[in-house]
Amino acid sequence: MADQGVSPNIITYGTVIKAYCSANRLDQAFAVLEEMQKSTSLHPDEVTYNTLLDGCARYGLFDRGLEVLADMRRAGVPPSNYTLSVIAKLANRSKKPKKAFEMVDTLRKEFGLKLNMHVYNNLIHAATCDSNMMKAQEVFGTMLDERVRPDGRTYTLLLRFCITQKAAVPATALLRTAFGLKHQKEDLVKTGSEDSLHPLLVKALLRSCHWAAAPLRGNSALQEEVIQDTFDFLSRSLDSSGVPKLLADVQKSLPSLKLPKSTTSRIFAKP
Structure with a gap:
């Protein structure tokens, strides 16, 4: 040239x-x-x-x-x-997840930016890299409070993290939110639970969050494999009494969902 x-x-x-x-x-x-x-x-x-x-x-x-x-x-x-x-991604890839929150918050305030889904997703990823369940929930609660719709990656990051952290209460709440199901306060606020929900997330979920349901089709959809793995985890948790009803509600929205026999047997074997 x-x-x-x-x-x-x-x-x-x-x-x-x-x-x-x-x-x-x-x-x-x-x-x-x-x-x-x-x-x-x-x-x-x-x-x-x-x-x-x-x-x-x-x-x-x-x-x-x-x-x-x-x-x-x-x-x-x-x-x-x-x-x-990209800044959040830079901090994550550099093994400095706490820096992601610091830098994003500084730039957001300085330039008056309203965070979008992709920024929130990378901040959630930063929280999972830092093994900080409460921070991940706080970011998701803020996302809902700002009425930024999550996508399949949002729920995948959070549900996978709940499984690795053995956090059944958040996993149940997230799965209900992903399918636009209503929440009951007594299910969200469980006294003495070791895997309790962040207050900001509870506040957001008690509002109508049907708009925050995950897409079930397309490139940004929540994959059935993630849903299957979450139900398998919940079937093994100590308190899975509400899981059969949750499964029935989820299958109304996603009739194609099939769980392994071992998972369903555990779900329906418990009282």
Whole structure:
């Protein structure tokens, strides 16, 4: 292009930078950025900075990602929700999950951003990486309070985390929410329970949350495998008296759901 007198624009440079980031050639990606800044009158835009941030996040280069963010701020390029999502991903991949909350909250306040589903999902992921059940519930409760609709990934992250943490009460509440089912206060507030719900989440769930049901079809759907694994976990919990009714309610919305015989036998064997 250069030999033929065609001048590359910001999209051209951005595409080359993205290609280097995808190939784990970050040094060359930054070299292209430096060349663009020195040899042309072009300035990096939000897409360019986000591409470099995502490259740093993909390979867990935390300090280098912070440098990109600092350059972005010095250039006066405001971050978007996509930037915040990548920032949370950067902290997660760099094994600094607590930093995800700190950085996202700082940028949210500074630029007046309303977090979207993707940012919330990455914050939930950060809480699970930090093995913090209450924080994961708090983030989900805030998400519902802000009326941001969850997707299949939201529920997958939370339900898988409940299974690994052996948290039956949150798993039951989440499964009911995923299918738009109503909640009873006595089921959400269980005195003395070791896996109790976060107060913010209880408050959100006691409102009508039918709009927060998980999609059951399409790329963002909650997969049946996750539902099956959750019922299998609940069938093994000490208190599974409400599980048969929950299963019946879920199968009304998802008639195709089939559980292994071992799971159903445990569910219906208990009083």
